[in-house]
Amino acid sequence: MAGVQCLSEYLFLLVCLELELPDVLSLRRVCRSFNRATRAKLLWINLLELAVARDGHVLPLYLKPRDLLDGRALEALIVRVTQLARKWQKQDLCPVDVWRMDVHRSITWRLVAGNWLFVASSDHEVSKISCWDLSLVFQGYTEPIAEAYLPGQVGTAQLEVQDTGIVLALGLSNPSSASVHIITLQQHLGSHCFAELSHIEGSSDVLMLQGKYIACAVRDDAVVPHVIDWVAKTTYALPPPPVGGFDTPERRCTPHLFVIWNDFVVIVRHKILDIYTRPSESCKPLYIKSLPTIPISEVVVLNPLALSREFPLRLLVISAQTVQLITVDLDLQPNDSIAPCSHTVLAETPSTSSRSPWYHLRTSGSGTRALWLGVGSMVNPRTIDAPHIISMAVPPQPSEYLAPLIIWTNDVPPDAGIWAFPTLDFDEALGYTVVGNCFGELAIYSHVPSDPLACCGLAPDFTHRQSSPGRMLSFEPIPLRMRPSPDYDLAEVDPETASEFVAHWGNEHLRLDPHIWQTDWCPEAYYDWYHWLGLIGDNAWLLRHAYHFPGPVTPQAHGRYHGMGDKHIVLRVGQQHLLYSDTEELSDKLQSLPLGPLNLGTAERQPCIQSTAYTVARVFFWTYFTRISKRRNP
Structure with missing residues (x-):
């Protein structure tokens, strides 16, 4: 010894x-x-x-x-x-521990720094933002450390950890207006609270937050992509491309995302990357060029904190039945021209059915791991299984070989409702995955044995702000009038509420042929009226999530256009008119019209920007009614 x-x-x-x-x-x-x-x-x-x-x-x-x-x-x-x-x-990521909570409202959220869990939730009366300290949750304390009420429902949100603390950009909407609120979590008088740093009226659909810049897709109900310096409250309009401008089917809807990369702003659309110069105090953004790319249904940016001249822009996308890596490099020659983008297939779905693609693609932190959902059976590609979670290590360099997939299901009963319009996020470093759904159910999974010390004290306390505290968000409920959130009964909308929704339909008094078009929305005249209420999973919801037309949907007229057998309906979303058909073909359901006076003869086929939204809705209703059937017939 x-x-x-x-x-x-x-x-x-x-x-x-x-x-x-x-x-x-x-x-x-x-x-x-x-x-x-x-x-x-x-x-x-x-x-x-x-x-x-x-x-x-x-x-x-x-x-x-x-x-x-x-x-x-x-x-x-x-x-x-x-x-x-x-x-x-x-290749075994099945969870070993789970913590469950219920926030009683539909959920959107984001996990950051392995320590903070932010949840935005709403029902038909109020909208809230809440924060949990995960190191406390793992020790049994499940109450949020901070909560506040919001003046609108969170439709989009972005989060970034900056030098001054955690910053969240929330795109809020209510029946009368839309706005973006920049908030932070901070300490005040010995407790945590939410404070507002800035807000921008009229803008919505937040698709980027990088430093002092946010990017929004909608301004005053029109799809107009723009960048905002939220500190100085300066708005930079992005000029339209010289060919077609923004009034083309591809650009009439909102893009997937924005990203600031080197000296450029990149707008990622369904089949196009629009490249602009980066705005500054002395220079407005200028259009450079557009790059064609593969059809993109979902996209995330890899390594967002390493976007510099030493690194190419890397986008992980779901395209049809594959997960692919798109790389856009910068030619460092004096002309600084942008090289064409390349793409590499990393994974292919085993399902042969185009109606069952992968969906809900996510990446986190370093961008070395990816996660998404699948419903195709890994044993028999022609059958549909319950949703399962798929993980993959993202290779640092493109490879000719497909990346190995790790599939895990909710083996810790009961499941966390990943079939119920879920939101997902994960921490690839510490091994946590979080699932929230439209019923307000929240589950935190640990892939290795839980140890509260693994989260406690590893990250700096981002709630200590050096600057003066901003305006505190409301601790009292702010009454709102929003559409009902779903519950397990899936109760039908009562006639009084429905009449409020349809009262303003057809109020444009369009000059349409009365022999073809009707504006009577009673069930006897148009028995599919309940599909356009904006409830989760209905046709109005699909216009937002599958075709990327944001805002309330207002039906204007219905009929059988051009003597076709399929029923048609004229819609208005913001300043955009649409012509929707009840055809079974997904590619023929929607047409968009140029801005200006309505002329149905100018309607153009509108591409489905995010076909995975149909999968999300189909999985929900298929799983829900399957469970109800088993409950009634055990």
């Missing part, structure tokens, strides 16, 4: 660096000296650096400087990321 006590700390460190992690932990049981030595901070700092350099382990994106972390937190971090890496190697 004397020899053990005489072993220098330096030599002991070198020995431990050659051992596997379980062996290092086993040394604690040898003697008191080894027990004390294996808890030294220097040991775990070196093991952490080795885990990253040699083993390529993914660390939390927002990690404190290592000299500010104590040995206990470092040890918990390394143990957790090592356990998670082993599960990835075994």
Whole structure:
């Protein structure tokens, strides 16, 4: 034992660096000296650096400087990321722990820094924003640490951790107006609260938040992409492309997303990337060019914090039956021309049915992992299974080989309702996945044995703001009049509420042939009226999510246009007129018309921008009625 006590700390460190992690932990049981030595901070700092350099382990994106972390937190971090890496190697990510909560309202949310869980929820009366500290949730404290009421329903949201703290850009809508509110979570008088940093009236559909810039797709009910400096409250309009401008089928709807990349603003659309110069105080954005690309149904940006000249722009997309990587590189020649984008297939769905694509693509943090949902059976491609979660490691460089997929289901009963219009997010470094659904059910899954220390104290406290606190958000409910949120009974809309919805239909008094078109919306005249109420999963919902036409849908007239057998309906969304058909063919359902006086003869076929929205709705209703049937006929 004397020899053990005489072993220098330096030599002991070198020995431990050659051992596997379980062996290092086993040394604690040898003697008191080894027990004390294996808890030294220097040991775990070196093991952490080795885990990253040699083993390529993914660390939390927002990690404190290592000299500010104590040995206990470092040890918990390394143990957790090592356990998670082993599960990835075994291709087994089934959760081992789950925490469940119920917020009683439909959910949208975002997880950040492995520590904060933000939930936006609403029903027909109020809209709320809530925040949980996950290190407290894992210890049994499930109450939110901060809550506030909002003056509208959250339709879109973006989140970024900035030098001054956590910043959220919320696109709010209510029956009378739309606006963007920039808020933060901060400490005030010893407790956490939400405060407003800025707000912009008239803009909506937030599709980007990077530093002091946000990008929105809608302004004053018109689809007009623009960038806003939310600190200075300066709006930069993006000029229309020279050919067709914004009044073309591809550009009449909102794009998938914006991203600022180097000196450029990139707008990602269904089949086009529109490239602009980056705005500044002295220079307005200028249109450069448009690049054709593969059809994109869903898209996320990889490594958003590493968008510089040293890195190409990398987009992970769902396109038809595949997950693909689109790479847009920058030619560093003096002319700074943009090279054509390339794409690589990373994964292919086993399902042969185009009606069952993958959907809900997500990435997180470092962009080294991706997650999405699937419903096609992995055993028999011609059958449909319950939704399951699929994970994949994103290769750092394009490869000719398909990436291996890891499939996990909710093996911890009961499930978290991933079939019920879910929202998803995950922390790929610490191994947490969060699922929320339209019924207000919230589940936090851990893929390795839970250890509250693995989250506690790893990230800086972003709620300490150096600047003065902003205006506090309301602690009292703000009454709103919104469409009902779904419940497990799926109760029909009562006649009084329905009459309020349809009272303003057909109010444009369009000059249409009365022999073809009717404006009577009673059930006897148009028995499909309930499909256009804007309830989750109905036709109005699909216009927003599948065709990207935001805002309330107002039917104007219905009839059988041009003597065709299919019923048609003239719609207005914002300033845009649409012609919808009840045909079975997805590609022929919708036509859009140029802005200006209505002329149905100028209608053009409108592409389905996000066909995966049909899958989301179909999975919900198929699963719901299957469960109801089993409940009634056990």
